[in-house]
Amino acid sequence: MITPAPAPMAQIDSSFVPSALTQVVYERRDEGLHFTEGADEPVRRVRSRKRETMQWNNPQTGASLRVSYPAEEVTLIPVVGQ
Secondary structure, three states: OOOOOOOOOOOOOOOOEEEEEEEEEEEEEEEEEEOOOOOOOOEEEEEEEEEEEEEEEOOOOOOEEEEEEEEEEEEEEEOOOO
């Protein structure tokens, strides 16, 4: 007697997809004018400290993953002379 093979079990997709990104700036400091070597014009340096939070969701299972971390960003803004 031949028995039929069992039906394959439905596989659950375990992949996460990005669902949110937030950035909260909690300090911004103007560090003044800076002159870089070889440049004709100065730049204004602005330092920002922030907390970034990224979130991923699994649409099939409803599971979610959230990661928060501190970040720092330095922006150089050109200063055009008169």
